[in-house]
Amino acid sequence: MATQTEATSRRDIxxxxxxxxxxxxxxxxxxxxxxxxxxxxxxxxxLNVGYPLTQTCCGQPMSNSGDEHNxxxxxxxxxxxxKDFDCIVGPAGSCVKQVRCHFDRMKQTDEVKHVRRHTYxxxxxxxxxxxxxxxxxxxxxxxVAIHNSCSSVRGLGIAKPSEIVGVPFDKTASLLSKVKGxxxxxxxxxxxxxxxxxxFCVTDEAVSARMGLEKAHDQVRHGAEYVVSPDMSCxxxxxxxARRAGLDLKYVHVAQVLNGGPF
Amino acid sequence: xxxxxxxxxxxxxxxxxxxxxxxxxxxDRFLWGTMQRRNQQAAAIPEWEELRExxxxxxxxxxxxxxxxxxxxxxxxxxxxxxxHWALDASEHNQIVYSILYDHGVKELIKSKSMLQExxxxxxxxxxxxxxxxxxxxxxxxxxxxxxxxxHIVFPAIHKxxxxxxxxxxxTIGTDPNNDDPHFLTEVVRNxxxxxxxxxxxxxxxxxxxxAETGTFMVCTNEGNADIGxxxxxxxxxSIGIEKMIPRVEDMGVFLRLLARSAEGAPLTQYSSHFSxxxxxxxxxxxxxxxxxxxxxGMPDFWHSLKCIRCGACMNTCPVYRRSGGxxxxxxxxxxxxxxxxxxFDEFKYSELPFHSTLCGxxxxxxxxxxxxSDQILKWRRVxxxxxxxxxxxxxxxxxxxHVFGHPEEYQTLQKAAGPAMDHAPHFLLYNNSLxxxxxxxxxxxxxxxxxxxxxxxxxxxxxxxxx
Numbered sequence: 001m002a003t004q005t006e007a008t009s010r011r012d013i014x015x016x017x018x019x020x021x022x023x024x025x026x027x028x029x030x031x032x033x034x035x036x037x038x039x040x041x042x043x044x045x046x047l048n049v050g051y052p053l054t055q056t057c058c059g060q061p062m063s064n065s066g067d068e069h070n071x072x073x074x075x076x077x078x079x080x081x082x083k084d085f086d087c088i089v090g091p092a093g094s095c096v097k098q099v100r101c102h103f104d105r106m107k108q109t110d111e112v113k114h115v116r117r118h119t120y121x122x123x124x125x126x127x128x129x130x131x132x133x134x135x136x137x138x139x140x141x142x143x144v145a146i147h148n149s150c151s152s153v154r155g156l157g158i159a160k161p162s163e164i165v166g167v168p169f170d171k172t173a174s175l176l177s178k179v180k181g182x183x184x185x186x187x188x189x190x191x192x193x194x195x196x197x198x199x200f201c202v203t204d205e206a207v208s209a210r211m212g213l214e215k216a217h218d219q220v221r222h223g224a225e226y227v228v229s230p231d232m233s234c235x236x237x238x239x240x241x242a243r244r245a246g247l248d249l250k251y252v253h254v255a256q257v258l259n260g261g262p263f
Numbered sequence: 264x265x266x267x268x269x270x271x272x273x274x275x276x277x278x279x280x281x282x283x284x285x286x287x288x289x290x291d292r293f294l295w296g297t298m299q300r301r302n303q304q305a306a307a308i309p310e311w312e313e314l315r316e317x318x319x320x321x322x323x324x325x326x327x328x329x330x331x332x333x334x335x336x337x338x339x340x341x342x343x344x345x346x347x348h349w350a351l352d353a354s355e356h357n358q359i360v361y362s363i364l365y366d367h368g369v370k371e372l373i374k375s376k377s378m379l380q381e382x383x384x385x386x387x388x389x390x391x392x393x394x395x396x397x398x399x400x401x402x403x404x405x406x407x408x409x410x411x412x413x414x415h416i417v418f419p420a421i422h423k424x425x426x427x428x429x430x431x432x433x434x435t436i437g438t439d440p441n442n443d444d445p446h447f448l449t450e451v452v453r454n455x456x457x458x459x460x461x462x463x464x465x466x467x468x469x470x471x472x473x474x475a476e477t478g479t480f481m482v483c484t485n486e487g488n489a490d491i492g493x494x495x496x497x498x499x500x501x502s503i504g505i506e507k508m509i510p511r512v513e514d515m516g517v518f519l520r521l522l523a524r525s526a527e528g529a530p531l532t533q534y535s536s537h538f539s540x541x542x543x544x545x546x547x548x549x550x551x552x553x554x555x556x557x558x559x560x561g562m563p564d565f566w567h568s569l570k571c572i573r574c575g576a577c578m579n580t581c582p583v584y585r586r587s588g589g590x591x592x593x594x595x596x597x598x599x600x601x602x603x604x605x606x607x608f609d610e611f612k613y614s615e616l617p618f619h620s621t622l623c624g625x626x627x628x629x630x631x632x633x634x635x636x637s638d639q640i641l642k643w644r645r646v647x648x649x650x651x652x653x654x655x656x657x658x659x660x661x662x663x664x665x666h667v668f669g670h671p672e673e674y675q676t677l678q679k680a681a682g683p684a685m686d687h688a689p690h691f692l693l694y695n696n697s698l699x700x701x702x703x704x705x706x707x708x709x710x711x712x713x714x715x716x717x718x719x720x721x722x723x724x725x726x727x728x729x730x731x
């Protein structure tokens with residue numbers, strides 16, 4: 001059994017806490033290794049993790065386009081799937097933001113409120129709830145540029161947005177800095193949107209691609225070998241643009257780095 | 264009856280990008296640089312976030328007591344000798360301005376920058392009636408000579424290179440098309456404009472803030488052109504939107520600290536002028552314009568957009584605006600603020616604008632009066648979806664996806680069918696049979712051999728962790 005309590009953390013989590021694993025549809029289909037890394041990572045902390053097999057999608061593609069009517073069934077199914085968990089963790093900032101911020105059109109029952117309040121993006125769960133202070137199993141001998149998605153930064157607050165005046169913080173960087181061998185490289189426009197934007201990336205293709213290309217050049221210019229993000233959807237777009245442009249960059253999810261794979 | 268067409272920001276933005284390798288990168292770099300200066304200026308003020316909150320609250324208070332402040336302004340401005348006019352809409356505004364000019368026998372008018380006068384389409388209205396209108400703001404003058412509307416509310420000609428301007432001046436003023444030295448070009452337009460100030464029978468301005476307790480208003484410029492326009496001709500007409508009210512003079516201490524820092528990363532505009540009644544032997548007319556503002560004030564989701572002080576910071580920070588150019592929005596107001604203002608004028612015509620955004624949220628964070636711009640963009644998408652204005656491909660694909668995502672068994676069946684058959688993810692994820700938009704500038708990710716769910720069933724179900 002992969003579950004082992006080998007983690008060092010300052011967490012104060014009751015043994016009985018049940019964690020629901022939320023694997024968004026595009027990760028399920030395209031990046032299963034991100035799901036595996038997330039599950040294994042959570043299990044390292046001795047958590048009781050359950051994965052509802054009937055999960056599909058959080059409704060974001062429809063909701064994001066304003067089509068609340070067609071998002072309803074997916075949103076309701078999400079609540080039904082996860083209502084009995086103490087907290088819900090997903091390796092995808094924008095999908096978590098959809099649950100937390102945009103499940104606001106459905107009737108706000110106690111179940112809906114519980115699910116919205118207790119759904120966490122992986123980085124914030126590790127940083128704020130588990131308060132992890134070491135990843136002794138992880139090693140990553142590479143130069144890494146972080147891409148914190150807009151949903152994660154401005155929707156969930158995992159880093160200080162550059163527009164806001166205040167003390168800088170970046171929870172993703174704080175976690176990655178605990179990984180042996182990993183070198184973080186700064187970029188010129190860390191939280192400028194990469195142009196994914198959900199359906200935007202196909203409906204507004206020219207603008208989207210230009211934004212993505214600019215991102216990739218910024219990362220290459222600063223000597224990044226890998227781009228690491230809490231949002232694989234942004235990386236799916238960035239990777240597509242970079243590969244087409246022949247740029248030598250690799251893209252992995254933060255869960256894969258913190259868990260030590262699989263890649 | 265004329266048929267209203269939807270604006271198409273996507274196609275126009277694409278043209279802006281593909282026209283050459285100069286315009287879009289220059290536009291992006293300049294506005295990004297402006298944002299960097301703004302960030303530095305903001306960071307130099309420890310109470311910046313408090314100022315934003317205060318400005319937002321003052322605007323909210325004023326807008327929720329707007330009737331009282333408007334009447335107070337009218338009383339006090341009248342006491343100072345100004346003539347106050349009330350315009351319900353653009354056509355009333357234009358008619359009022361024309362009547363004043365007609366009564367004074369004015370044939371030529373010099374005006375400073377006013378987005379409200381743009382909104383009212385005042386210049387073509389007056390020119391049709393034989394009044395020559397000259398823009399005195401450098402950027403606006405460039406745009407006027409080129410027959411284009413402003414592309415940015417603070418930098419009207421920012422989408423143009425100085426080579427563009429040199430060619431334009433060669434064509435319209437007769438200068439050397441190869442001399443693109445900025446000093447030369449500025450001098451050209453200066454010499455071209457100066458005689459106009461002297462010839463003009465009236466000067467027109469807008470107003471950045473109208474102060475209720477004093478009946479005065481403020482105009483902020485960097486070129487001093489509004490001051491000359493208001494001071495040389497004997498007649499001054501100012502167009503002011505009713506949302507520009509501010510209760511007290513001391514409130515200006517909040518707004519002036521925010522305005523230029525947000526707009527251009529400078530501590531203050533070069534000229535921040537108070538206009539307090541007509542000057543000696545002159546006449547001052549103030550036209551207070553509604554043009555949809557009181558209707559907007561009654562819209563629970565959208566009335567906060569009336570807090571806008573027209574600084575343009577949301578445009579500078581917007582990654583989509585920076586790549587699109589302002590003209591691609593096909594509307595008076597472009598960028599994020601335009602996306603939420605324009606549909607209040609015509610929902611159908613501007614129904615595509617709320618989709619010309621990644622919802623990155625930077626506009627809401629940069630806004631000096633804390634308008635929830637990004638949230639309003641999403642709410643406008645909801646309005647467009649409810650009105651049936653979503654593109655057909657989205658309508659159809661979302662109704663299929665909405666059903667599939669509500670039914671796990673159908674989702675799994677479709678996954679099984681989609682994976683091996685198509686081998687590529689976005690095809691299925693975007694519910695759209697056209698792969699072209701993704702692949703024009705991008706490679707496709709590959710669908711995994713095994714979904715996470717399949718891996719889980721193979722690797723974890725024996726541990727009894729399966730939830731159904």
